[in-house]
Amino acid sequence: MERYGEKRAVIIGGTSGMGLATAKVLLDGGARVLVTGLSQAGLESAEKELGKEALVVSSDARSLTDIDALAAQVKAEFDTIDLLFVNAGFSIPTPVANVTEAIYDEMFNLNAKGPFFAVQKLAPLINRGGSVVLTTSVANVKGLPGQVTYGAAKAALRSFARTLAAELVPSEIRVNAVSPGPIDTPILDKVFPDKNVAAQVREKTIGMIPMKRFGTSEEIAKAVLFLAFEATFTTGAELPVDGGWSQL
Template identity: 70%
Template sequence: MDRYKGKKVVIIGGTSGIGLATAKMLLDGGARVLVTGRSQAGLDSAQEEIGKDAIVVSSDARSLADLDALADRAKAEFGTLDLLFVNAGFSLFAPLEQTTEATFDEMFNLNAKGPFFAVQKLSPLITDGGSIVLTTSTANVKGMPLLAAYGGAKAALRNFARMFAAELLPRGIRVNAVSPGPTDTPIAGKSMPDKDLEAQVTAQLREANPMKRFGTAEELATAVLFLAFDATFITGLELPVDGGWSQL
């Protein structure tokens, strides 16, 4: 299938979950794709899964030096970009009284500061008429215990989508956000290393969701690609893909 033939894409946070599912769909459609991740195990696994046609790069989404190097690499590989998908992020669960400065900084560095500078440094490569998609979260619109720092960072990112959309409008670059609800990805294990707690929270979230299930990475990837290439008269939008979690 050649739906995305000739498209050049960078996915920040593309070695697992939603980012990896998006990369697979793009590659299947004929796009050229560069994905980033931090852990060597994740990088190796992603390269094996998506094959030699994809470019897999070690890059810390929190590091401005790494983002500079990523922009240089993307320019060298592709020249210009049609899509920048800023997907890196994760949550740490902590009650308000137990949220440390380190936890707060980690949440904002990865979920707000990093994406801000990723767009600053890579948007000059995006061709006029191209697209940026950010991954936010339903935690930015729902009052969710244990996620204050994470939700606040994602709320900042949602506002960045509006501001970037306005600023890049003269170049015809659309900026939108996809907002996942509970989604079946490896991030749950990272944010909740206690397996008993993970099972308990997972069951509660599934029961609380109007559709009584988690979303899949592929369902989120489909929404990302809709915003990226099909939603040609949409910019500044946050699209919830959450089984009605934030709406009902």
């Protein structure tokens, strides 16, 4: 029997990087998977990589209207699900003095508000024994210069994980978070389009990580799926996958 046979999963922010890697493992294990993204290029690329077995849906993770529409589509396609992986997120590195209201709102809308309402709207579709996994960040426990609003939004998400876990216990739904450190995904190049700057940031970051390397999307996928299906006596927790950066 396939490892994830008969499982149904929704991955918000699943068209690249960590979400895409998780989708691939689930599909290889026999699961039915719906992933969301926003950019047309990302959606088309994901469709090619994941194949016809996956549902690739355009959805803005910040928009309550889109989240409502997504919940309706998930209900129509799957009826119920076993995993909701809320992975959409992005950082706009900005020193405190340069943070504008627009940057502040963008960071909280994408990294805290959207994920909260995604869980609120999709939790009624999660089977008993099912799971929610949220993507937080090492930035929610490290005082990283330039990450003041991103780190605070991810800290809010970490708090949501605890309270959502407590509220969903009666439904036998576990809520946990995976906390990535620096992961080798396309986001680094998106945040730092200048290749020289990106290389400098990468070198400086590696110097701060005890394991002296970036993690991979596949390593995050393993942690997500452990929390989702193996850690059956764990809820409200955050699992750091950061090369020891937050721990040592």
